[in-house]
Amino acid sequence: MYDFAYQKPASLADAVKALGADGEAKALAGGMTYIPVLKQRLAKPSTIVDLSGLGLTGIKVEGGKVTIGAMTKHCVVAASAEVKAAIPALAALAGGIGDEAVRHRGTIGGSIANNDPAADYPSAALALGATIVTDRRSIAADDFFTGMFGTALEQGEIITAVEFPVPTKAAYEKFRNPASRYAIVGVFVAQTSGGPRVAVTGAGQGGVFRHSAMEAALAGNFSAAAIKGVKTSPDDLNGDIHASSEYRAxxxxxxxxxxxxxxx
Amino acid sequence: MGFEGIGASVRRKEDSRFLNGRGNYTDDINRPGQLHAYVKRSDRPHAKLNGIDILAASKAPGVVAIFTGADMAKEEIGGLPCGWQIHNKDGSPMAEPPHPVMAVGKVRHVGDPVAVVIAETKQQAKDAAELLEIDYTDLPAAANMTAALAAGAPTVHDDVAGNICYDWQIGDKDVVDGVFAKAHKVVRLDLTNNRLIPNAMEPRAAVGDYDVNSGEYTLYTTSQNPHVIRLLMSAFVLHLPENKVRVVAPDVGGGFGSKIYHYAEEAIVTWASAKVRRPVKWTAERTESFMSDAHGRDHISTAEMAIDAQGTFLGLRVSTQANMGAYLSTFAPCVPTYLYATLLAGTYKTPVIYCEVKAVFTNTVPVDAYRGAGRPEATFLIERLVDAVAYDTGIDRVEIRRRNFIPADAFPYQTPVALQYDSGDYQTTLRVALQNADWDGFEKRRADAKSRGKLRGIGISTYLEACGIAPSAVVGSLGARAGLYEVANIRVHPTGSVTVFTGTHSHGQGHETTLAQLVVEQLGVPMDQIEVVHGDTAKIPFGMGTYGSRSLAVGGSAMYRAMDKIIAKGKKIAAHLMEAAVEDIEFANNTFKVAGTDKTKSLTEISLAAYVPHNYPIEELEPGLEETAFYDPKNFTFPGGCHIAEVEIDPETGVVHVANFTAVDDVGRVVNPMIVEGQIQGGVAQGIGQALLEAAIYDDNGQLLSGSMMDYTMPRADNLPNFNVATENTMCTHNPLGSKGCGEVGAIGSPPAVINAICDALKDYKVRHMNMPATSGKIWTIINAGINAG
Structure with a gap:
């Protein structure tokens, strides 16, 4: 990795200020993606702003909503009795991210802010119609993910929490890349107050996406049978040495x- | 203290330090004043190297020196040597282009070393390396064998026309063609053996340490054979007197063949440490391992079996292309010839065999021996072809094997491809494996799987391999530029404890335990009074190291010979002390005894007398109790056996789950059953990795697509079943131990068993053959085509 300056601000305001003042500064949450990137010299930030001193952790369930602090680790979400009770699919998803070591460092805010096209959390956020809360505003998941590694976050904007409305039903399944164990295809399905939502991660060239044809098919009948015969076009899907776009489709x-x- | 001799599952002595983080690996070694090297590698598959401007890099903080291939050429540093010469069909020698330590004039694969930056810290060396200005002119690349053999293909080495290293053959083509012309039927199969990247857990590392005062060089390196490295590096590369070079291979975290070879970095750090007058350390990052450790396998073959109406094998004809990569690694040329084609008889009495092998240069990492080395390629070819014969004739897969096996009473058995097998019993290993795998109950399990929506298949492989390489004179006549004996020095200390100095090297095999058990068995010394020393040319006699499952069969036999000498000398001392005739002295259980009397002397009493020779036959006998033996084997050893894989395929996704795996191997005398089982399990894991998961994939331009753990699929625990491992042993007849070797059987026998099982599971889709790895995507494509067609 290249040399960089390191800051660990104690308040959100200081963190926002540090990131806002320097276009080459970069926020560090759990670092499970970013530290490997640094080690491979694929990024050369001027300053790393470590968010681990900000708090921003914890889980709250109230008003039909699960709110998870951005710096909450995957292992905490996975083990949370509240999350298991309210949205068991979300706890299960968190428990299946990476491996045990990753789950003890990686955070929900980091995962969503990075929007890796094969990450798990973006599919949950999108399918559950989550709201991403930042230091300055709230962003609907539908507006948040803007393409592979792309989000609506402004330079220096920090996610503080993610709010998930509790669905009637939900589940997440993924087909892992045999080497990296990231999702080749991950699908989060949810029956929400606004109707069925299906979000697909791992497969799309533009990152996580909603599968509108499936959502339409599920409108009257939220079951596996309802989507039988619903085609997915391989056109906008990834193809690589592990899976062709047709196979992904x-x-x-x-x-x-x-x-x-x-x-x- | 229980039984610790041959046959005891003694816990591995070495594991305490490994499990407690107290191993001493090369990267753990730090010398005073040590500098760090970073090797700048080509990111081009094939390019002219016009020049390297080091000015900016040399001014970077902490940089002590930068060297390039041109600097080494100026000092007439030699290229990395090749240890085996193959001859073409016409008798001419193979093409052997130079293999410069660092590139000169041209780079030939991604990862080819271009320069070395030596700095106070590794970080500084890496920073400075980014400032090197390397002037390349890109050339079109021959990224695979098909591209390299095409008309007008780019030439990897300007003076090697058509990229052909050699075009070799074994067997009489006319005779074999004649048999084929008259055969009832010919079964043909085109198949590839997938290219693999070894990925030992410990990446390669090297520390060069030049002593200005003595003029001695010490190289600490991740090697399976320190003496071989010392010889190659001092005699061929750096031109140093061997007495001034010490090579230490301390704890080594896995080799699988990839740490046999003499690598550029070893020469670089040794040479550079004298230039800069300070120790120089290099440790590979995992990404470097992918692009600089020798790869394995990578064959394209056509195989044909001529059969009669009963399915009797009449003749085998094979044509193979073998990828050498960009340069000849140390033992590369022998792998697809004498470790491959000579194995093509397998366990069968096929009377005539012809095989031709074209070795091909490509713009890829050099390819060399990897766990099994040639024998997995031969086994995959034979065992897939035998299943294809069954498929095409409708004869049962087990029956076709039984009909063609070399019978147990036919040994020694001379094959038509040079080797003479000394022992084996293939009917027995097959019978026991079928029992252990509950072969007869399979159809019920298949039906059960079907009721769950799964496709279940079972596959069999009745393989043979050759280990314990091998008689020096024989391998010499076949092109080896090395002897392949082994050596042991047994030192009985004055108080009766023992140190074994072995020329073999343990990098995971557990020699410190297994070899000690031989001393327990022969000398009756308890385990905790035996030490095994290996891996340091300053301590051990000149040995050839560990590969080809040779340590016990060859190195253990050398120990037996040395211990025979110890016992013979001990008897003379005992005879003197007990005033008896030497012929009347018996030795057993650590005790010398005058036959027919109760007069005894313990080994300790004898060794004490040998080192304190007050009352001693000093006129006839030298003091001391230490003996060395060099053992040159009479033949290879021939482990074999039967592997049975049972798989279940999810037809919706194509994912293969290995449900059961049964191995019944014949490895000769088993010294430590627990270690043997571990070796077989590890080998099978790698074999399943090759069959289902692993593939080194280059794109058409020569870039390695599977260049990290993110894309290269190593097998993991959840890819593997609980193995059902057993042995049914016949003894090797020509070494004193009877052992054959167990290090590679797992990786050799298992891949075709898995693929045969997959083809069986997919029999409704008319799958006759499938190349490895059988990824879910490939299987889905087959199933999907079947569904769409049907």
Missing amino acids: HLVGVIAGRALAKAG
Whole structure:
């Protein structure tokens, strides 16, 4: 890794200020993606602003909403009795991210801010219609994810929490890349107050996306049977040495079906 | 203290330090004043190297020196040598282009070393390396064998026309063609053996330490064979007197063959440490391992079996292309020839065999021996072809094997491809494996799987391999530029404890335990009074190291010979002390005894007398109790056996789950059953990795796409079943131990068993063959095509 300055601000205001003052500064949450990037010399930030001194942790369930502090680690979400009770699919998703070591460092805010096209959390945020709360505003998940590694966050804007409305039913299934164990296809399905929502991660060239054809098919019948025959076009999907876009397109259907079966 | 001799599952003595983080690996070694090297590597598959401007880099903080291939050329540093010469069909020697330590004039693969930056810290060396200005002119690359053999292909080495290293053959083509012309039927199979990247847990590392006062060089390195490295580096590369070079291979975290070879970085740090008069350390990052450790396998073959109406094998004809990569690694040329084609008889009495092998240069990392080395390629070819014969004729897969096995009473058995097998019993290993795998109950399990929506298949591989390489004169006649004996020095200390100095090297195999058990067995010394020393040319006699499952069969046999000498000398001392004739002295259980009397002397009493020779036959016998033996084997050893894989395929996703894996191997005398089981399990894990997961993939331009753990799929625990491992052993007839070797059987026998099982699971889709790795995407494509077609 290249040399960089390191700051660990004690308040959100200081963190925002540090990031806002320097266009080359970069926020560090759990670092499970960013530290490998640094080690490979693929990024050369001037300053690392470590967010681990800000608090921003904890889980709250009230008013039909699960609110998770941005610096909450995956292992905490996975083990949370409140999350398991309110949105068991979300706890299960957190428990399946990376490996044990990653789950003890990685954070929900970091995952969502990075919007890795194969990350798990973006699919939950999108399918559950989450709200991403930052130091300055609230952003609907539908407006937040803007393409591979792209988000609506401004330079220096820090996610403080993610709010998930509790769905009637939900489940997440993923088909792992055999090498990296990231999602080749991950599908989060949810029956929400606004109707069924299906979000697909791992497969799309533009990162996480909603599967509108499946959502339409599920409108009257939230079941695996309802999406049988719903095609996914391989056109906008990734193809690589592990899975062609055609195979991914097929897997979207299979994995969505399994998620729906799991959601019950 | 229980039984610790041959046959005891003694816990591994070395594990305490490994499990407690107290191992001493090369990267743990730090010398006073040590500098750090960073090797700048080509990011181009093939390019002219016009020049390197080091000015800016040399001014960077902490930089002590920068060297390039041109600097080494100025000092007439030699290229990395190749240890095996193959001859073409016409008798001419293979093409052997130079392999410069660092590139000169041209780079030939991504990862080819271009320069070394030596600085106070590794970080500084890396920072400075980014300032090197390297002037390349890109050339079109021959990224794979098909591209390299095409008309008008780019030439990897300007003076090697058509990129052909050699075009070799074994067997009489006319005779074999004649058999084929008259055969009832010919079964043909085109197949590839996928390219693998070894990925030992410990990346390679090297520390060069030149002593200005003595003029001695010490190289600490991650090697399987320190003496071989010392010989190659001092005689061929750096032109140093061997007495001034010490090579230490301390704890080494896995090799699998990839740490046999003499690598550029070893020569670089040794040479550079004298230039800068300070120790120089290099440790590979994992990404460097992918692009600089020798890869394995990478064959394209056509195989044909001529059969009669009963499925009897009449003749085998094979044509193979073998990828050498950009340069010849140390033992590369022998892998697809004498470690491959000579194995093509397998366990079968195929009377005539012809094989031709074209070795091909490509713009890829050099390819060399990797766990099994040639034998997995031969086994995959034979065992897939045998299943294809069954498929094409409708004869049962087990029956076709039984009909063609070399019978147990036919040993020694001379194959048509040079080797003479000394022992084996393939019917027995097959029978026991079928029992252990509950072969007869399979159809019920298949039906059960079907009721769950899964496709279940079972596959069999009845393999043979050759280990314990091997008689020096024989391998010499086949092109080896090395002897392949092994050596042991047994030192009985005055108080009766023992140190073994072995020429083999342990990098995970557990020699410190297994070899000690031989001393327990022969000398009756308890385990905790035996030490095994290996891996340091300043301590051990000149040995050839560990590869090809040779340590016990060859190195253990050397120990037996040395211990025979100890016992013979001990008897003379005992005879003197007990005033008896030497012929009347018996030795057993650590005790010398005058036969037929109760007069005894313990080994300790004898060793004490040998080192304190007050009452001693000093006129006839030298003091001391220490003996060395060099053992040159009479033949290879021939482990074999039967592997049975049972898989279940999810037809919706194509994912293969290995449900059961049964191995019944014949490894000869087993010294430590627990360690043997561990070796077989590890080998099978790698074999399943090759069959299902692993593939080194280059794009058409020569860039390595599977260049990290993110894209190269190593097998993990959840890819593997609980193994059902057993042995059914026949003894090696020509070494004193009877051991054959167990290090590679798992990786050799298992891949075709897995693929045969997959083809069986997919039989409704008319799958006759599938190349490795059988990824879920490939299987889905087959199933999907079947569904769409049907």
